[in-house]
Amino acid sequence: MATTNDLKNGLVLNLDGQLWTVVEFQHVKPGKGGAFVRTKLKHVLSGKVVDKTFNAGTKVETATVDKRSMTFLYKEGTDFVFMDTDTYDQINVPAATVSDAANYMLENTDAVVAVHEGTPLFVELSTSVELLIQHTDPGLQGDRSTGGTKPATLETGAEIQVPLFVTTGEKVKVDTRDGRYLGRVSS
Numbered sequence: 001m002a003t004t005n006d007l008k009n010g011l012v013l014n015l016d017g018q019l020w021t022v023v024e025f026q027h028v029k030p031g032k033g034g035a036f037v038r039t040k041l042k043h044v045l046s047g048k049v050v051d052k053t054f055n056a057g058t059k060v061e062t063a064t065v066d067k068r069s070m071t072f073l074y075k076e077g078t079d080f081v082f083m084d085t086d087t088y089d090q091i092n093v094p095a096a097t098v099s100d101a102a103n104y105m106l107e108n109t110d111a112v113v114a115v116h117e118g119t120p121l122f123v124e125l126s127t128s129v130e131l132l133i134q135h136t137d138p139g140l141q142g143d144r145s146t147g148g149t150k151p152a153t154l155e156t157g158a159e160i161q162v163p164l165f166v167t168t169g170e171k172v173k174v175d176t177r178d179g180r181y182l183g184r185v186s187s
Contacts, residue, residue: 002062004037004054012044012116014063015052019044019116027056044114044121047099065116067124072109080105080123082113093120103158104129104176125176130185131155133170136162149181 002011011022020041029035035056042049054060070082070091079092080102093113095102101111101123112124136152149161152172160174162181173182 001059004056004058004060007037012063012065014061019063063116065114067112067114070111070113072105072111074107098123101125103156104174106156128173128175128182130171130173133168133172136168
């Protein structure tokens with residue numbers, strides 16, 4: 001148990017048997033009336049974001065979430081198999097739990113897997129990864145109708161937008177949060 005004064009970003013709350021992560025919080029002390037805490041909560045499993053207001057000092061139930069450093073080993077059916085880097089234990093994480101992170105994971109990619117009571121909740125990758133461009137059409141000089149970008153397929157199979165000068169076989173840096181192209185990687 002914690003109070004609303006203990007809220008911080010990343011804290012996982014157990015509200016009515018469902019797990020929610022605190023994305024944002026703000027303590028508000030109006031001129032009249034009691035203080036309150038305005039929060040933005042993200043449902044751990046569905047990803048749905050809601051705004052919720054708590055009265056200051058209200059007790060909230062926190063959930064124990066164990067975040068472990070793991071390495072992605074291989075895909076088994078629809079599951080992704082991760083190995084704990086400390087204990088060498090392997091766990092299967094369903095594709096729905098891995099979600100968009102699958103677009104940026106190759107074998108031996110390090111990740112943080114959040115586990116609650118033995119159930120994997122979500123997979124966090126580092127904010128950027130370096131991946132090879134598997135295929136992209138050559139950019140035509142003077143073609144600016146697309147704002148200077150073109151689609152490119154990464155070695156993981158994900159498709160991102162890259163500048164016209166990027167070619168097949170180049171290594172690029174990609175933001176894992178939104179799939180943005182961040183730059184070329186010199187080898």
